[in-house]
Amino acid sequence: MIFHGSRWARPVALLTVLAVVSSCGLPQVGPNKRQIFAGSVQRQGDSFIVAVNDRVTRATSVVPALGFSDSLKNAGQLGSDTIQPGDVLGLTIYENVDDPLLGVEGSPATQLEEVQVDGSGFIFIPYAGRIKASGNTPEAIRRIITGKLADQTPDPQVEVRRVAGDGSTVSLIGAVGGQGVYAIERPTRTLGAMLARAGGVTVAPEIAQITVIRGATRGKIWLQDLYDHPELDIALRAGDRILIEEDTRAFTALGATGGQARVPFESQNMSALEAIARVGGLNPATADPTGIFVMRNEDAPIANSVLGRNDLQGSQRMVYVLDLTQPNGMFEARDFLIRDGDTLYVTEAPYTQFTKILSALTGPASSANSLASLAGN
Numbered sequence: 001m002i003f004h005g006s007r008w009a010r011p012v013a014l015l016t017v018l019a020v021v022s023s024c025g026l027p028q029v030g031p032n033k034r035q036i037f038a039g040s041v042q043r044q045g046d047s048f049i050v051a052v053n054d055r056v057t058r059a060t061s062v063v064p065a066l067g068f069s070d071s072l073k074n075a076g077q078l079g080s081d082t083i084q085p086g087d088v089l090g091l092t093i094y095e096n097v098d099d100p101l102l103g104v105e106g107s108p109a110t111q112l113e114e115v116q117v118d119g120s121g122f123i124f125i126p127y128a129g130r131i132k133a134s135g136n137t138p139e140a141i142r143r144i145i146t147g148k149l150a151d152q153t154p155d156p157q158v159e160v161r162r163v164a165g166d167g168s169t170v171s172l173i174g175a176v177g178g179q180g181v182y183a184i185e186r187p188t189r190t191l192g193a194m195l196a197r198a199g200g201v202t203v204a205p206e207i208a209q210i211t212v213i214r215g216a217t218r219g220k221i222w223l224q225d226l227y228d229h230p231e232l233d234i235a236l237r238a239g240d241r242i243l244i245e246e247d248t249r250a251f252t253a254l255g256a257t258g259g260q261a262r263v264p265f266e267s268q269n270m271s272a273l274e275a276i277a278r279v280g281g282l283n284p285a286t287a288d289p290t291g292i293f294v295m296r297n298e299d300a301p302i303a304n305s306v307l308g309r310n311d312l313q314g315s316q317r318m319v320y321v322l323d324l325t326q327p328n329g330m331f332e333a334r335d336f337l338i339r340d341g342d343t344l345y346v347t348e349a350p351y352t353q354f355t356k357i358l359s360a361l362t363g364p365a366s367s368a369n370s371l372a373s374l375a376g377n
Helices: 005-023 033-037 054-060 138-150 191-197 223-228 272-278 300-307 329-335 350-376
Strands: 048-051 088-094 109-116 122-125 129-132 157-163 169-174 180-183 208-214 217-222 241-246 250-255 261-264 287-298 316-322 343-348
Touching (some): 033 287, 048 300, 054 329, 088 138, 129 138, 191 208, 191 223, 191 241, 208 223, 250 272, 272 287, 272 329, 272 343, 300 316, 316 329
Parallel strands (some): 048 316, 169 241
Antiparallel strands (some): 122 129, 169 180, 208 241, 287 316, 287 343
16 A cells, blocks of 8 residues: 555644654743742742732841941040050150250250150150150150150250051051051041042942951941941041952842843842843843742741741742732832842743744644655655
8 A cells, every 4th residue: 555645744744743842841941930839838849939019028128237336336536646556756855955965966956756656655765764655645745755854954845746657557458449558647537538548439339338347346338328327437446457348249130031140239229120120121022021030048037027927937938929010010029129149030921932832833844844745746
């Protein structure tokens, strides 16, 4: 028995295509809505899937808690002339005699240009001895030296100057105009003034963070808060270390968006709507505006608040669902905050899968028709 190609080639080709489509998954950018919901706790999965509303937005509106401790904020400013161990002093001593005690004959003044305060806070002056300098002002030291020398030379006149030394200094590192060690002087006794002295920050002010380390105490603030809240412009202390760095928070965007990438924050707070805009918006050809998911590991207190429970412990996998087609959908997306480490995922529209099926059928079917035509010739 002989079968002609025109009778059997087309049906066999169509059956083959259907078998291939049914046995092989269609290409897609990630899971669809049905597959995500299949992983919910209600379906024996391990994720809590929650539709975003006003209550959920309020419960999840948590931003990084940055600020200075009371010990940093309440420290008073150092006197601009207070001497510290390591400082350098300049002294000039005038004697009203022809044969001076400290100088040479015929010279009315004796210059001691660099007298460094030792680690114990003392300086040594010939004929005056060892004098406590740290904690005193140049004027107080002048009176002490004058009193010590008055018994040995008539009516001595003493001038004491504080020269820039390494006693009252702070170090600035990171994203600052000039990294280095800077002396605490009259104009630079506060954090903001010292940053200005170092050339300011070199990253966008909206994402600049400042960390101050003083001994075992550490505090971090946003640069913008330094200007919005004057009480954060703290007084500096010798040995302070100041680090200026760029905000390291980021989220990951996947699915039917304008771009898939790890996206850094550009402001202190970022909403879901802003996050979508940051990656070029929704893909107009494939995105499903009813299937926008934000995935994160949520701390137990927040998870309990969101779910209206009190029995959850430890980190919980949460999937928040945004539907931009709802009457308040855009407002919910505008108010829902993205946090560090979040994954923003946009599913493909069902129509996209339908067109993929048609493409998978019509492409091979066209090839089968071509084969059938060849077989019939």
